[in-house]
């Protein structure tokens with residue numbers, strides 16, 4: 001559907017032309033004085049200079065040419081603004097079209113395009129910690145948003161499964177159990193199918209090994225093991241398979257709890273087959289050069305204000321690093337999916353890494369000129385006190401712990417307030433907790449840091465996820481009491497609150513478009529907060545089920561029904577859903 005702003009801009013331009021002025025002056029904006037009008041045009045002020053005439057005169061001439069049936073108010077005011085309010089008929093027709101069109105008539109700006117969203121970024125053998133919350137939540141939301149806007153979307157978790165952490169685990173395991181066949185270079189039989197470690201053992205092995213990095217002899221071993229693994233040493237590949245087998249199901253489970261789902265579970269290791277040819281090619285074309293024993297790709301540009309160091313392609317010991325696998329992953333993605341856009345969601349401390357990789361990819365022509373590359377570098381989630389989040393003993397908080405803390409807190413409220421029957425407590429709690437967690441995060445600009453505040457995020461009032469859910473549940477219960485409502489047509493606004501609500505609903509399409517273009521789920525949050533406010537205002541000021549005139553009542557119901565559908569669609573784009581009761 002055409003956006004309202006575009007519709008009335010076209011009408012305004014026509015009016016300028018009909019009044020004898022250049023149509024390009026007829027630009028309309030959303031009013032910044034909602035107390036005076038809904039939309040406004042300041043074009044007469046600019047036109048005044050061209051036509052050497054008082055702006056108010058131009059504004060009046062243009063206002064006369066506008067089709068009065070579209071507006072309930074057309075006001076030419078000093079010094080030359082044209083203030084507009086939409087007519088009831090216009091709004092009614094527009095909303096009825098939204099109600100009956102698929103996906104509310106939102107323009108599918110991504111139709112025919114493919115996007116890869118690289119998010120999550122879990123590292124195998126390491127438990128997910130709170131640092132993994134934001135890339136999972138923001139990435140999932142951006143992916144859903146792109147999908148809704150018509151993109152063919154491929155979400156890839158891009159596991160950290162190929163770097164030094166693998167070598168560290170192998171080296172540590174060898175110290176503990178040197179007699180395992182994996183370490184015998186002459187072993188030619190089948191390796192045991194059963195893993196030599198359990199998940200909890202693995203989660204202990206890694207930090208222990210990591211702490212030993214300071215020991216040069218151990219570090220050397222780990223580096224060699226990493227290199228040999230990457231070179232395909234059989235026994236090490238077998239250990240790697242065990243690490244994956246033990247680690248992946250747990251990662252899937254926790255992402256599942258967060259309602260985060262990846263189309264692809266590829267990792268750094270999957271880029272490995274693409275590395276040799278890519279490296280050879282970059283060397284052959286002189287794009288990679290030798291520097292202190294390593295191969296690097298210089299990516300500095302003249303316009304750089306800060307130094308952008310070369311991207312390291314191959315380390316002096318011959319092993320691939322983070323940038324190598326990221327570049328090779330692009331080769332794989334272009335070959336397999338030829339995406340129009342690759343969007344990466346990681347901590348903003350990786351900004352430089354992506355700048356280097358993107359530049360190298362462009363320089364080498366690994367991605368086509370039209371493929372958009374974007375890195376959304378998110379800020380840090382801090383504790384309530386604004387300091388980095390730590391456990392009581394100073395460690396890094398596990399993601400699961402954070403989720404269960406939130407869940408426990410919400411559950412106690414659900415139980416205390418007897419919100420649902422006992423059998424429903426867990427399911428309802430899970431939905432509210434997820435909304436609290438995700439909305440608490442997504443309502444912030446991705447790049448900004450924010451403070452995690454359990455009580456505030458879980459509150460049923462204020463700018464929170466639970467407040468949005470509560471609004472939806474409230475409407476659902478009214479609709480249930482009313483009965484069949486799905487086919488009721490939208491009517492002209494019954495009062496000023498209805499009109500505000502209708503105007504808010506019309507902003508869905510423009511909001512989603514801006515949110516997508518600026519990779520900002522926070523705009524969707526701000527939108528539904530405003531929309532929920534309009535719903536509640538309308539509900540408080542208007543007797544809905546008590547309305548005696550059946551026709552009028554049906555209009556109220558149709559309106560809140562549409563608002564509820566819009567809200568539910570938006571929270572789905574944010575990655576959570578509403579319970580039946582709350």
Ligand code: ARG
Pocket residue numbers: 118119120121122123158159160326344345346
């Ligand atoms: N595993 C990485 C980390 O923990 C994040 C991966 C992000 N994605 C990427 N393509 N580099 O920092």
